Amino acid sequence: MKKEKISMDLKNSNLKVTPQRMAVLEAxxxxxxxxxxxxxxxxxxxxxxxxxxxxxxxxxETFFEKGLVKKVKTEKDVMRxxxxxxxxxxxxxxxxxxxxxxxxxxxxxxxxxxFKKREIPNFQVKDLKLQIIGTFIxxxxxxx
Amino acid sequence: MKKEKISMDLKNSNLKVTPQRMAVLEAxxxxxxxxxxxxxxxxxxxxxxxxxxxxxxxxxETFFEKGLVKKVKTEKDVMRxxxxxxxxxxxxxxxxxxxxxxxxxxxxxxxxxxFKKREIPNFQVKDLKLQIIGTFIxxxxxxx
DNA sequence: CTATTAAATAGGAATAATTCCTAATTAGGA
DNA sequence: TCCTAATTAGGAATTATTCCTATTTAATAG
Ligand SMILES: [Mn+2]
Ligand SMILES: [Mn+2]
Ligand SMILES: [Zn+2]
Ligand SMILES: [Zn+2]
Numbered sequence: 001m002k003k004e005k006i007s008m009d010l011k012n013s014n015l016k017v018t019p020q021r022m023a024v025l026e027a028x029x030x031x032x033x034x035x036x037x038x039x040x041x042x043x044x045x046x047x048x049x050x051x052x053x054x055x056x057x058x059x060x061e062t063f064f065e066k067g068l069v070k071k072v073k074t075e076k077d078v079m080r081x082x083x084x085x086x087x088x089x090x091x092x093x094x095x096x097x098x099x100x101x102x103x104x105x106x107x108x109x110x111x112x113x114x115f116k117k118r119e120i121p122n123f124q125v126k127d128l129k130l131q132i133i134g135t136f137i138x139x140x141x142x143x144x
Numbered sequence: 145m146k147k148e149k150i151s152m153d154l155k156n157s158n159l160k161v162t163p164q165r166m167a168v169l170e171a172x173x174x175x176x177x178x179x180x181x182x183x184x185x186x187x188x189x190x191x192x193x194x195x196x197x198x199x200x201x202x203x204x205e206t207f208f209e210k211g212l213v214k215k216v217k218t219e220k221d222v223m224r225x226x227x228x229x230x231x232x233x234x235x236x237x238x239x240x241x242x243x244x245x246x247x248x249x250x251x252x253x254x255x256x257x258x259f260k261k262r263e264i265p266n267f268q269v270k271d272l273k274l275q276i277i278g279t280f281i282x283x284x285x286x287x288x
Numbered sequence: 289c290t291a292t293t294a295a296a297t298a299g300g301a302a303t304a305a306t307t308c309c310t311a312a313t314t315a316g317g318a
Numbered sequence: 319t320c321c322t323a324a325t326t327a328g329g330a331a332t333t334a335t336t337c338c339t340a341t342t343t344a345a346t347a348g
Contacts, residue, residue: 016324052326055327091267123244124278202296223334304335311326
């Protein structure tokens with residue numbers, strides 16, 4: 001069962017296991033597409049109607065510090081979170097808010113190799129993420 | 145003189161040439177490091193003390209629509225702008241807010257080639273930007 | 289030049305996202 | 319079971335941004 005794993009994640013990060021934190025982790029686990037705090041709040045409140053909004057924000061920030069979630073860089077005034085810790089890149093839709101995961105080990109490796117050789121003066125590279133910007137072509141909307 | 149070029153930029157975009165717009169373009173031109181709207185406001189107000197804040201935001205959004213500025217993706221709740229239209233990537237400092245430009249045509253070309261071959265189902269790639277995440281090593285702070 | 293008018297702006301209120309504050313609760317160890 | 323530091327609820331406050339509308343203005347035509 002999943003709850004065991006979740007509470008392990010918390011213990012491993014030296015965080016007390018609380019219902020609020022479990023609820024946020026559950027939300028992160030089931031919400032796809034890089035949810036906002038607001039989406040996470042909605043999900044959490046379905047099962048735990050009296051979790052405070054501030055708690056959700058604080059929890060997300062705590063998780064971020066511990067590396068249990070990542071923040072997804074966007075050009076919008078609203079934060080989005082990513083529970084997928086495996087290295088990956090992102091497809092950004094120019095027309096909608098949609099952000100999709102893009103896994104490509106070959107690409108990741110290519111980039112890493114490139115920066116192994118190519119030193120950047122005064123900068124130590126720790127991570128490389130590609131923003132793949134464009135538009136989704138959902139077959140249906142192709143009939144203009 | 146520079147003003148000529150700036151007002152040309154505006155005319156070419158079918159935008160009326162106003163002092164406010166000139167001022168924002170001047171600010172963008174001289175502020176480095178991907179300024180926030182707030183930094184731009186400060187700069188503008190030095191020379192034109194009664195430009196309204198809303199005007200600056202609206203102007204920036206207009207410029208964005210016309211492609212005169214770009215928005216820089218960050219994981220902060222504050223927008224940052226980029227007046228450099230030439231294709232480039234960004235160095236993000238993990239510890240500070242610093243974002244530096246990274247020009248590397250070889251890298252850019254490598255990425256473009258890669259995605260020329262590698263089709264992504266249901267997605268049309270229009271732009272590729274690399275987030276190079278790490279820390280700046282300013283020689284001075286190396287003496288711990 | 290002057291008149292016309294659609295577009296742009298000032299100034300301030302409103303909204304949205306996030307953070308802060310503090311008294312009450314609670315998880316986890318002794 | 320008790321203790322205590324950590325966490326939370328609830329709401330106020332803050333920050334960044336957007337919206338509103340009366341007034342001003344840039345551009346164009348006469
Ligand atoms: Mn905000
Ligand atoms: Mn905001
Ligand atoms: Zn992702
Ligand atoms: Zn840049």
